Amino acid sequence: MQPDLFDKKAFQTDLIQWFKQNQRQLPWREDQDPYKVWVSEIMLQQTQVDTVIPYFKNFIDKFPTPTALAEADEQDVLKAWEGLGYYSRARNLHTAVKEVKEKYQGIVPEDRQQLSKLKGIGPYTLGAIMSIAYDQPEPAVDGNVMRVMSRVFRIDDDIAKQKTRRIFENLVREIISLEDPSSFNQGVMELGALICKPRNPQCQLCPVRAHCQAFQSNSQADYPVKSKQKKQKTLHYYVTILESQSGEFLIEKRPSAGLLAGLWQFPMIEQGEVDAQLLATFLEQTYKTKVLNTQKLESIKHIFTHLIWSIDVFHFKVADFSITESAQQLVSLADMKDYPFPVPHQKIIEQLNI
DNA sequence: AAGTCGGGGCT
DNA sequence: AGCCCAGACTT
Known part of the structure; x- marks a missing residue:
C-alpha cells in the first residue's frame, strides 16, 4: 500500500x-x-x-x-x-x-x-x-x-x-x-x-x-483469498429412546468438555459398538430392564462444521427401571423443556410429540 | 499451525 | 453441496 x-x-x-x-x-x-x-x-x-x-x-x-x-x-x-x-x-x-x-x-x-x-x-x-x-x-x-x-x-x-x-x-x-x-x-x-x-x-x-x-x-x-477447509467425516450413531411404562424417558448429560458439553441427550451408541439386532439385549443388560416394544423412528442427518452425525433412532418401551448415576434423569415429555438439548435431539423430541 | 467447537442462511 | 457467518481455545 x-x-x-x-x-x-x-x-x-x-x-x-x-x-x-x-x-x-x-x-x-x-x-x-x-x-x-x-x-x-x-x-x-x-x-x-x-x-x-x-x-x-x-x-x-x-x-x-x-x-x-x-x-x-x-x-x-x-x-x-x-x-x-x-x-x-x-x-x-x-x-x-x-x-x-x-x-x-x-x-x-x-x-x-x-x-x-x-x-x-x-x-x-x-x-x-x-x-x-x-x-x-x-x-x-x-x-x-x-x-x-x-x-x-x-x-x-x-x-x-x-x-x-x-x-x-x-x-x-x-x-x-x-x-x-x-x-x-x-x-x-x-x-x-x-x-x-x-x-x-x-x-x-x-x-x-x-x-x-x-x-x-x-x-x-x-478477494479475499481464503483456503478451503477439509471435508467433514461422518459418524454413525444409534439413538435409543427408553420410555418406561410410567411414561418417563431416560436422558443423560454429556461430559463437561468437548462437543456439546453440558447438554442433555437421549443415549447415543456408535454404530459398530453394538450390532443393530442386539440393541434391545444390550439395553436390557445396561439398564436392568425389559424391552416390551420397539419402534424405528425417522433417521436424522445433522451437519456440524467439522463432522456429520448420521443417526438411526429407535423408540423402546421398557419395563420400569431405576437410574444409578447423577448424569442420568428420568423425565416426562413435558419436563424436557427445562433441559438444554442439541438441535438433533430437539428434533427427536418433536417426533415424540407427534 | 492445525484442530475443535453449532447451527442456520444463502446461492 | 458448499460456503459463509461481528472467533476463541486447545494441542
Missing part, C-alpha cells in the same frame, strides 16, 4: 457518514451498556445477526446484568443458549462474569489488559468492546473487516490463516478514526454485511468505492 495514494480522512468520513445513515436498528445498539455490547459480540461470533436477535433479547431479559448472569445456574445459561451453537461461548461468558462480579464489583472493566484476560474475550471481542462500549481506537478485526480491507487494499494473504488477522489489525490501527472509532469499526462490519458481501458485492452502492483498489481494477471477486 502506498499511503500517499490513500486519502485516510476522506475514507473515514465517507464510511462513518454512510454508517450513521444506513445502520440497522439492532437491540444491542439501543444504548452503550458494556455488558450488552459484550453479550452481543459473543453471540455474534460465527453467527448471523438475524439468528442472534431473539436470543439476545431473551438473554438480556433473563440476565440483565453481569451479576445476574454470574448468579445463575449453568444449566439455565445453557438453556438460554440452546440452539445457538458453540456452547463454550456461553460457559466462558458465565465464567467471565463471575470474575467480573468478584474482582470488579460487577462492572465490566474498561482496562484493556483486564478485559483481555476474561474467558472468551479474544482479539476481536476485545477490540469490539473497547471501541463500541468505551470509544477507544482499537481494531476489531472479524471476517467482515478482512473481506472489506482485502478488497480496498488488494491484500492477498490467506484470511483462513491465524496470523493474517494481525496484518489487518496493523492496517486498521493506521486508518481507524480517532474521533469515532466505534462508528468506524461498526461501519466496516456493517459495510461487509450489507454491501461488501462475500458474493456479488454491491459496489455501485458502496460509499467507499472511490477508495477501493479492487473496485478500480474490477477485481473484487478475487
